[in-house]
Amino acid sequence: MFEHLTDQPADKILALMGAYKADPRDDKIDLGVGVYKDAEGRTPIMRAVKAAEARLLERETTKSYTALAGDPAFSDAMIDLVLADTLPRDRIAAIATPGGTGAVRQAFELIGRTTPEATIWVSDPTWPNHLSILKHLDARTRSYRYFDPASRAVDMAGMMADLGEAQPGDVVLLHGCCHNPTGANPTAEQWDEIVATLKARQLVPMIDIAYQGFGDGLDADAAATRLIASSLDEVLIAASCSKNFGIYRERTGILMAIARDVPQARKAQDNLAYLNRQNYSFPPDHGARVVSTILTDPELRADWQAELEEVREGMLKLREQLAAELRQLSNSDRFDFLAEHRGMFSRLGASPEQVARLRDDHGIYMVGDSRMNIAGLNAKTVPVLARAIIAAGI
Ligand code: PLP
Ligand code: TYF
Numbered sequence: 001m002f003e004h005l006t007d008q009p010a011d012k013i014l015a016l017m018g019a020y021k022a023d024p025r026d027d028k029i030d031l032g033v034g035v036y037k038d039a040e041g042r043t044p045i046m047r048a049v050k051a052a053e054a055r056l057l058e059r060e061t062t063k064s065y066t067a068l069a070g071d072p073a074f075s076d077a078m079i080d081l082v083l084a085d086t087l088p089r090d091r092i093a094a095i096a097t098p099g100g101t102g103a104v105r106q107a108f109e110l111i112g113r114t115t116p117e118a119t120i121w122v123s124d125p126t127w128p129n130h131l132s133i134l135k136h137l138d139a140r141t142r143s144y145r146y147f148d149p150a151s152r153a154v155d156m157a158g159m160m161a162d163l164g165e166a167q168p169g170d171v172v173l174l175h176g177c178c179h180n181p182t183g184a185n186p187t188a189e190q191w192d193e194i195v196a197t198l199k200a201r202q203l204v205p206m207i208d209i210a211y212q213g214f215g216d217g218l219d220a221d222a223a224a225t226r227l228i229a230s231s232l233d234e235v236l237i238a239a240s241c242s243k244n245f246g247i248y249r250e251r252t253g254i255l256m257a258i259a260r261d262v263p264q265a266r267k268a269q270d271n272l273a274y275l276n277r278q279n280y281s282f283p284p285d286h287g288a289r290v291v292s293t294i295l296t297d298p299e300l301r302a303d304w305q306a307e308l309e310e311v312r313e314g315m316l317k318l319r320e321q322l323a324a325e326l327r328q329l330s331n332s333d334r335f336d337f338l339a340e341h342r343g344m345f346s347r348l349g350a351s352p353e354q355v356a357r358l359r360d361d362h363g364i365y366m367v368g369d370s371r372m373n374i375a376g377l378n379a380k381t382v383p384v385l386a387r388a389i390i391a392a393g394i
Contacts, residue, residue, distance in 0.1 A: 012128065013367055020365045028363035029381050031372035034180065034344050036214075036243060036311060039378040046246045048304035052293040056286075065282050068273040070096025070254075074288040077295035078254045081218070082209065082239050086226045093257040093269035095276050096283040100210045100240025101129060103255035106275050107206055107236045108137050110257065111171055113271065118204070120171045121163065123147075125347075125369065127180045127208070130173060144172075147182045152337035152349055154184050160197060168202035174228075176209030176237075177221035178343020181371035185215070185342055191224045195231045205232060210240040213308045214315065215342035218244075233260035241291050243344070244308055250287025311375075315344065318377045325386035335389075347371050350394045362388040 016032040035043050069075065075094040083092070097103040111118060120139050122130055123146035134141045142165075145158030163172065174194070179185050186194060198205055205228050212221045229235050234257075241252040257272060259265035276283055294300045319339045326335035338346050350358070350370040358364040364385060366372040377385060 011132075016365055016367060019359075023363060023365075025363040027384075029365065029376060029385065031364065031366040031374075031376040031385075034243070034373055035248065036246065036344065036375045037373075039314070041376075041378075043246065043248075046304060046307050048294045048300045048307065049245060049247060049290055051300055051303070052290045052297075055293060056289060060289075066285050068276045068282060069094065069269070070276075070283045071285060071288055071292065073296065074292040075254060077292040078239060078241075079256060081295060082212065082222055082237060082256070083226055083229055084219075084222070086229045087258065090262045091259055091265050093259065093265050093272055095255050095272040096285075096288050097238075097253045097255050097276075098251040098280065098284055099242055100208065100238055100253040101133075102251070102283070103238035103240070103253040104130065104208060105133055106255045106272065106279070107238050107257075108133055108139055109275055109279075110236070110255075110268075110271060111204075111206075112137060112139060113275075115169055115171075118169050118171050119166065120173060120206075121166055121203075122173045123159075123175070123179070125181055126173065126175075130208070146179075147184055147347065149349055152182070152184060152347065153340070154186050154190060156186070156190050156193070160193065163197050163201065163203070166201055166203050169204065170201075171204045171206050171236075172198060173206045173208060174224075176207045176212070176225040176239075178211035178215045178345070180210065180343070181345050181347055181367065181369060183341030183343055183346035184337075186224070188223070191227055195228060198228070198232060204234050204236070206236040206238070208238045211243050211343045212239070213244040213305075214312055214344060217312065218305065218308070229258055232258075234258060241287060245287070245291055245294070245304070247287045247290060250290070251284045252287030252291060315374050318374050318379075318382060319346075321379065321382045322374075322377070322386060325383050326389065329386055329390045344373050344375050345371050346374060348389070348394065350389075350392070354392045354394050357392040358388055361392070364388055 013033050020030045037043055074096055079092055097106055120141050121144050124143035144162035145155045148155035207225050209225055215221045237256040239254050242248045257268040259268050294304050323336050323339040348370040352368055355368055355370050
């Protein structure tokens with residue numbers, strides 16, 4: 001039977017990890033995959049995660065099945081983290097999922113079951129896995145302009161013009177904060193404009209929020225999501241705990257479905273649990289339990305927030321340092337956007353040839369579209385990167 005299979009395209013980001021590993025140079029710099037790294041290049045286990053795991057090891061009395069929707073304490077804690085008290089809990093259906101990717105996948109499947117004729121609008125560019133999963137599900141997809149290559153900011157006029165073609169009931173996939181891959185995000189005023197368009201054209205927002213706490217802070221990063229949740233009747237939210245809790249391999253995420261009323265929320269809840277059952281029965285529990293342990297314990301939560309703040313501020317400092325170095329070396333302000341972008345990523349705006357030159361001549365690895373992971377830098381490598389950017393003619 002396997003002779004009928006065709007080769008599948010590789011995940012470019014993951015392929016880059018392999019190429020980096022195989023490079024023998026010891027001064028190589030990895031700005032590829034979106035994993036946080038500290039100044040020593042390590043991806044540490046956060047203190048609160050270690051403490052919560054120790055507590056679970058000691059106190060957990062069973063590994064029996066949870067529920068199809070996962071542990072309700074996890075859903076409650078995550079709804080509180082993402083939405084705070086934006087709307088009543090009984091309008092929100094939720095399932096735990098294997099990572100944010102699992103939540104994205106379940107959201108697309110839910111859309112396919114309820115409004116198969118809807119077009120799903122995605123930003124150009126977006127996280128490649130969005131496109132890959134949509135294609136796999138044979139979903140109707142269109143893209144809206146998002147990134148202005150000249151200013152490296154959001155192309156608001158282009159985005160609004162393209163969404164002007166969306167039909168009532170279409171779904172608009174938005175990154176809640178820290179856009180991947182560009183790093184460019186709408187301002188507060190622009191979010192207001194986006195919300196007005198969603199409302200006027202009766203569109204359904206689907207928010208992917210994978211970096212809450214990596215941009216301007218936990219609440220600031222959730223502000224757009226909360227605004228949308230309070231302004232529209234129906235909203236889908238896929239949230240990941242991989243980055244902000246540093247529990248990538250535990251596969252911890254959640255899909256929330258905000259319904260217009262309580263009966264519809266119940267129906268959504270049933271259908272989400274159904275989708276979990278069809279795909280994998282019970283979602284993974286360990287990471288979810290670590291998260292709910294941290295979020296419901298004031299001491300652990302405070303320590304987690306403090307460590308997340310250090311991570312966030314560290315990345316901001318690197319952004320500022322890089323922008324400053326490049327201002328000096330280029331004798332211009334054309335790289336100032338690096339300090340304006342938020343999250344782990346910035347799209348540098350280099351050509352594929354220039355990206356190849358950075359890799360071949362300088363051992364600097366970034367994704368082919370010139371997305372770089374800011375967390376792959378440290379105070380010593382920032383000037384090295386800045387010089388290489390200028391030498392590569394960017
Ligand atoms: N959505 C976006 C935009 C991402 O960048 C990621 C990657 O980390 C995810 C979702 C989901 O990540 P995970 O499945 O590891 O939680
Ligand atoms: O964009 C990134 O680098 C992260 C990590 O198939 C990632 O979101 C990359 C590729 C992938 C899954 C996660």
